[in-house]
Amino acid sequence: MATILFVGNKNFSSWSLRPWLCLRWAAIPFEERVIRLDQPGYGERRIAEVLAVSPAGTVPALEVDGLSIWDSLAIAEWAAEQVAPGVLWPADPATRAVARAVTAEMHSGFAGVRRDLPMNLRRRCAPQPWLPETRAGIERIVQLWEGLRARHAAEGPWLFGARSIADAFYTPVATRFRTYGVELTGAAREYAEKLLADADFKAWEHDALSDRSDEGRFPGTEGLYT
Numbered sequence: 001m002a003t004i005l006f007v008g009n010k011n012f013s014s015w016s017l018r019p020w021l022c023l024r025w026a027a028i029p030f031e032e033r034v035i036r037l038d039q040p041g042y043g044e045r046r047i048a049e050v051l052a053v054s055p056a057g058t059v060p061a062l063e064v065d066g067l068s069i070w071d072s073l074a075i076a077e078w079a080a081e082q083v084a085p086g087v088l089w090p091a092d093p094a095t096r097a098v099a100r101a102v103t104a105e106m107h108s109g110f111a112g113v114r115r116d117l118p119m120n121l122r123r124r125c126a127p128q129p130w131l132p133e134t135r136a137g138i139e140r141i142v143q144l145w146e147g148l149r150a151r152h153a154a155e156g157p158w159l160f161g162a163r164s165i166a167d168a169f170y171t172p173v174a175t176r177f178r179t180y181g182v183e184l185t186g187a188a189r190e191y192a193e194k195l196l197a198d199a200d201f202k203a204w205e206h207d208a209l210s211d212r213s214d215e216g217r218f219p220g221t222e223g224l225y226t
């Protein structure tokens with residue numbers, strides 16, 4: 001079975017990072033192909049190379065034996081179905097339902113955080129005053145992390161004790177907080193550090209830091225891709 005994950009520039013593409021982590025954590029073999037997003041058509045979902053593999057014109061997209069799955073959460077769900085229960089979603093149905101809600105909240109929400117703190121692994125900024133919507137999003141994420149860590153502390157260091165898709169979806173957030181100097185304390189800080197220390201995340205980050213060829217191609221918009 002040929003399984004190919006198409007991802008965007010690793011420094012910027014937070015949507016690509018999420019399912020890439022899920023496939024790695026599930027130990028599903030896959031070939032990775034980077035499609036540069038600094039090309040004509042970006043921002044309009046009209047990049048020809050992307051449209052060739054993703055009808056929505058966005059990455060990530062997973063190709064499995066000719067089938068295209070063109071959304072990060074759909075790819076994560078596909079991955080969860082390839083492995084034993086408990087590997088990518090919590091095995092307990094009630095915990096799994098909450099994990100899905102937490103993941104969906106990231107997938108469809110936090111517009112202010114996504115707009116004002118775009119993922120940019122190479123960048124470090126001084127803390128700045130956020131717009132109310134953005135500040136509320138940051139506070140909601142911190143509250144969510146603290147609440148879940150308090151509830152699942154005895155079961156392991158991840159949001160729901162054992163590692164899950166929810167952690168993959170919040171890994172880009174941990175990088176954004178680091179990039180933009182969002183100060184964390186206590187359980188939220190420990191959790192963010194855990195995400196950033198993950199070996200697979202480190203491998204992705206290494207690639208992002210090694211290839212600086214997309215730098216300066218979008219003057220003033222270093223964090224263009226969210």
Ligand SMILES: N[C@@H](CCC(=O)N[C@@H](CS)C(=O)NCC(=O)O)C(=O)O
Pocket residue numbers: 008012013014015016037041042043044045046047057058059060070071072073225226
């Ligand atoms: N809902 C989609 C969003 C994917 C997305 O917006 N990807 C961005 C890059 S991170 C993209 O491909 N943009 C192409 C464009 O705007 O032309 C998902 O979860 O996969």
